[in-house]
Amino acid sequence: MIHPALTRRTLLTGAGALLAGAPAILRAQITGPGDPFPLGVAAGDPAPDGFVIWTRLAPDPLAEHGGMPMIPVPVQWEVSTDPRFTQVAMRGEAIARPELAHAVHIEVTGLAADRPYYYRFTIGRERSLTGRARTAPPAGSRIDRLRIASVGCQHYEDGLYTAYRHLAGEDVGFVFHYGDYIYEGRGRDRRTDALGLPVATVRRYVGDEIYDLADYRRRYAQTKLDPDLQAAHAMHAFVATFDDHEIDNNWTGDGDQDGTPPEIFLLRRQAALQAWYEHMPVRRASLPHGPAIAMARRLAWGDLADFRFLDTRQFRTRQPCGDGFGPACPGVESDAARVLDPAQQKAAGLPAAGLWTVFAQQVMMMTMDRRRTAAEPTPIMNLDTWAAYARPREQFLASLGRRPDVIVLTGDEHQNFAGEVRDKAGRPVAIEFVATSITSGGDGQDRRAGSDVMLANNPHLKFINDQRGYVVCDIGREGWNTDYMVLDRVSAPGGTLSRRIRMTVPRGETVVRAG
Known part of the structure; x- marks a missing residue:
């Protein structure tokens, strides 16, 4: 409303x-x-x-x-x-x-x-x-209900921000932005996504690929001129994090995908993170110090939910196996691999300050066999996700203990997913809701070709969808509902919003089902 x-x-x-x-x-x-x-x-x-x-x-x-x-x-x-x-x-x-x-x-x-x-x-x-x-409720006070939204991946060139116009009308306590607020690349008439699917250019960024502070500032300014994005910001407080495209595709730590010398890449990272700080409603604690920035933080919403916002880029080691989508290699099991810094890893295991413990972060935590046809003989993984960092992932999941009611909110995939996060022994440890993109990937469709194969190969995966939009989480004392809100188009004005599905998690059970 x-x-x-x-x-x-x-x-x-x-x-x-x-x-x-x-x-x-x-x-x-x-x-x-x-x-x-x-x-x-x-x-x-x-x-x-x-x-x-x-x-x-x-x-x-x-x-x-x-x-x-x-x-x-x-x-x-x-x-x-x-x-x-x-x-x-x-x-x-x-x-x-x-x-x-x-x-x-x-x-x-x-x-x-x-x-x-x-x-x-x-x-x-x-x-x-x-x-x-x-404002948030007093710490520890009894709260019966909270609604929040999860959004991100808003490639300006891929479509219109119609989803934000609809989001401005939602009744939510705050919006979690998982990242990819801007994209660093230059405009072209037609592009392809990570799977080679064509994406039309609906509108153009000014300039070429961005590298210096002035470039990044201009890219944010052009993005923020959008009236629908302005309306959403004006209606709701955002808790903003960043993913890769605020700097460069699939960057981690001090490295990018192009093999740039680390000392040179860190100059770009410094400029990009300063521009991110300048354009996000974040606290002075996140003021950058050189190429480093404090992004991870925590928010308790009364006694109902304990939100922990993670940084899965700044401290991560390089992706194994050459990155991209492909079969696993020995590097997936590396003892030297890292996703979080020690402080975040330790904080993950702290006692919950609410009925629900929520990890709001950037890249998928579920393992996933990405094969889409029966002709593909070897399991395929997205090597830019937690699944490609097996040891850090197991350490993180082990730190949660056997506590129930753990929810993971994620983005990055440009698709909607819902499923169980299972440990190496196959035990469900958390429920993950992956929000699709605001625009990235273009109009999309209900399901990409091969989605049925993915569902069959991944029994812990309960829902998949390839439309644009956002998710709204309705959090209560007895259960958690996630509504996947999708648009019929972003390539032209007037996109119609609808609820594609509601996924439900009963409190005390690590299981998700259509509600």
Whole structure:
């Protein structure tokens, strides 16, 4: 349902023409369209007493420096209990600095727990869109229900962000973004995906493949100009993580897929992660230090759910067997392989702070035989998933003990999957819900050719689908429901959203079935 207090008209309030009320130095130096807030607003990382609010000043978003002068600029912000801002709860001033592309990250505190708030930014007489975010409930408090969404893989060239327009109307506590917010590659008329399937280019990125900080900033700016994406950000707090395409396809640690010398690749990684920080509503704790960034974090939602957001890229060793899709090689069993750093590995085994323990992360944790025809004699795996890191995977699953009610939320695959995460002995340890892409892969279809073979070869896999969209998880004290929301098309406007299936997990059972 659309929140009655915040309609599309309210979202668009604040878009203006020129910075008429700005200081003289800005009026003299900022030219062009003039609206300093064309990239919208966003909120993220909710806590019981607040959340992060974000915007970036960029009156000419695709121009050098976003059309901003190279000076610090004061920005006023307000948080209110109502969308008309008659009851302002917090207000203040932040400095938008050129070193961070004139982005601001305000860590709002002192708010009441478990309720919605509204926020906006102002420079002189110019005002941003109005955003909305919900605070988390008090730690340990009894919570009977929470709805969240899981989204990601939003290749701008592969389709329209219609899914985000629908997501803006969902009633959710927050949105988990698993990554691939941007894609690093250059535009071409037609491309193929990882399986060689054709993907049409619906709209084009500006420029070629991106490498330096200015490139990455421009790519984020172009992405964030999309009004449907802006609407989703304005309606919900996001908990953002990154996967590979925020830097380069299938990168891990200090290496990329092209064999670039590590010391050179780390320069690209540093630029990319700075741009990610500048454009995501994340806390100052994630401010990059050189090529390193603190992305993994934790969020407890009362006594109902304990969310642990993992980083499966930054500390991972290179994929074995040459990466891609193929049969296993001895490297899959390597003792030297790593997916997480020691701190994340240790945190995985900490006692649960909620009825459900949720690992929100990037690449599939289920093992999977990827064969799609009877003519393929040898099992095939995606070597960029946990399955190709057998020893780290077993260590991770062992650290969970025999606790029930473990859920894994994943993306990356550009398809919907639901199934059981089984350990080496074949025992179900967790349930994994893999969300499809917002656009990556194009329109898709209900099932790719060979999906029936995959279901037959993988008895722990219970559902597969190849349409675009997102998932909505309805979490209760007695069970967990995941709705797979899919679009009939993303290649043209007006895509229709529907619920493809509901998958259900009874509390206390490591089993998933159609509900």
